Every structure is written in C-alpha cells, then in structure tokens.
Amino acid sequence: xxxxxxxxxxxxxxxxxxxxxxxxxxxxxxxxxxxxxxxxxxxxxxxxxxxxxxxxxxxxxxxxxxxxxxxxxxxxxxxxxxxxxxxxxxxxxxxxxxxxxxxxxxxxxxxxxxxxxxxxxxxxxxxxxxxxxxxxxxxxxxxxxxxxxxxxxxxxxxxxxxxxxxxxxxxxxxxxxxxxxxxxxxxxxxxxxxxxxxxxxxxxxxxxxxxxxxxxxxxxxxxxxxxxxxxxxxxxxxxxxxxxxxxxxxxxxxxxxxxxxxxxxxxxxxxxxxxxxxxxxxx
Numbered sequence: 177x178x179x180x181x182x183x184x185x186x187x188x189x190x191x192x193x194x195x196x197x198x199x200x201x202x203x204x205x206x207x208x209x210x211x212x213x214x215x216x217x218x219x220x221x222x223x224x225x226x227x228x229x230x231x232x233x234x235x236x237x238x239x240x241x242x243x244x245x246x247x248x249x250x251x252x253x254x255x256x257x258x259x260x261x262x263x264x265x266x267x268x269x270x271x272x273x274x275x276x277x278x279x280x281x282x283x284x285x286x287x288x289x290x291x292x293x294x295x296x297x298x299x300x301x302x303x304x305x306x307x308x309x310x311x312x313x314x315x316x317x318x319x320x321x322x323x324x325x326x327x328x329x330x331x332x333x334x335x336x337x338x339x340x341x342x343x344x345x346x347x348x349x350x351x352x353x354x355x356x357x358x359x360x361x362x363x364x365x366x367x368x369x370x371x372x373x374x375x376x377x378x379x380x381x382x383x384x385x386x387x388x389x390x391x392x393x394x395x396x397x398x399x400x401x402x403x404x405x406x407x408x409x410x411x412x413x414x415x416x417x418x419x420x421x422x423x424x425x426x427x428x429x430x431x432x433x434x435x436x437x438x439x440x441x442x443x444x445x446x447x448x449x450x451x452x453x454x455x456x457x458x459x
Contacts, residue, residue, distance in 0.1 A: 204438065207431050208225055208226070209222060210431045211429075211431045211432075213430065214428055218431070225435035229432075235416070235419055237411060238411070238416045239416045241326060242397055244326050245329065245330050248330040249330040249334055250387065254341070254387065257338050257341035257344075257345050264278075264342065265349045275343070275346070278339040279339035279340070279342070281337075286336065286400075287399060290332070294404045298319075302318070305318075320409055322410050323412075325405055325408075325413045329401055337390075341389070344382055344385065347382070348378075348379035349379060352374065357374060360374060384451075387451055388451060391444075392444065395416070395440075396417055397417060397418075398415060401413040401414065402421075407419075416440050419436065421433075423436060
C-alpha cells in the first residue's frame, strides 16, 4: 500500500492536468483537421483549414494589428514601470500609499477599466477632448481614427497593467546590494553610470520576465478592442484573439478557429524564443 501512496497524492494534479490541459490541447490539434459547427458531427477536411489560414488576409491583418499594439505597449510599459519603480524605491513619505495606488488598476475588472476609458476617449463627450477644446485645439478621434485607435488602446492597456510590472521592478531594485552603489560613489560615478552599469545588469532577470509577461499579455489582447471599438474602424483594432473568438463563437467555425489558435500559439512561441535569445543577453 505504501508504494501507491505517492501516486495517490499526486493523482488530483494528474487528473486535473489530463482533463483541463492535455485533453483540450490534443482535441484542439485534432480539430484543426476537421470542420465542426458544434451541432453537426465533425467532418474530416485534411489540411483545408491550414490552406485557408494562409490565404486569410483578415487574420494576418489581425496579427499585424496585435504587433502594432505590442510595438507601442511593451516599450511604454517597461519604461514607465521602471521609472515608477525607481521613484518608489527611494525613501519618500507615503511610499506605501503610492505603491498601493499604482497597483490598484491591476485588480480592477478589465471590463470596468475599458468602459471608463471608452468614456474618457469619447469624441463628443470625452474629458480628454473637452480639455483640448478648452485649449482651442481640435478634437481627436481617439477610437474612430484608423491611424490612432490602436495606439489609444495601447496607452489604456499600459495604464491598466503598469502597476504589476512596477511592483516586479521594485522587488528587483530592492534586491541590488547597496554596496555596489557605495563603491560607485567612491569612484565618482554619475547617476546614469550607476543605473547603466549596476542597476540594469543586476535587474536583468526582472527585465526579461517583464518583457515576456508583457509580450504574452499583449498577444492576448481581447477585452479592450472588443468593448471599445468592436475591432473597428475598418478592422484596424481587430486583434488576433478577437478574430479567433469571432470564428469560433460568432461563425461557429470551430475547426478553423482551432487552426488559427494553433498557428497563433506558434507565433507567440517564436517571438518568446527570439526575446529569450537576444533580450536576456543584451539588456
């Protein structure tokens, strides 16, 4: 009986992994070779879904929209989070309050935050455009201009998530031995030199972690464009996850949706591998 005890102890995890991880993954891969609308029986179509994928311009536009979002979101989020962490790492009055205040948007529902920002960026009644008109400046179609909408969403997503990465950077900064800075002061190093040659190398693992988390989170973009713009205008804010969702639950193309998800997962994996190879070494 004793030899079976370890297996009994780990059996809940094994069962959970088999039901909620292994089976969905295997089923999704099998589904990529079938046509299925949930109601009718699955029909084997071979590589037809993959052939359709490479010809689907809207999917690749959605991928490019997501990349445009990441190009703005990741540098802005990392730079802002690191700057805030540097400020919070200093001994100032009320530091605990500011740490909690910066982290508060992270725990607020994403839907609530998105609706608030939708009102904030409204063309006719938004506070931001009211400030512009008070300054005798023209209004900006933050969510209606194809050239601006995705970048507006990127700024909103940065505001929503920056608190989490600020805390991560703050933990990394507080783990740097103070003796290094004291030695640098004795050598007459400037603040920039200490930051460049001590702080950045010492928090390199934290930077890499933040880059990976930001990338994966950015590729998962869905709630913001779904609520704020519905993918418009002219599909310029249609994210890849949102397009996959449409194929599955709006058009009931479950097989094709699984194919899109599988391809998109490979794209994310490729990007993360590239980041691990270069970002981790060069930062």
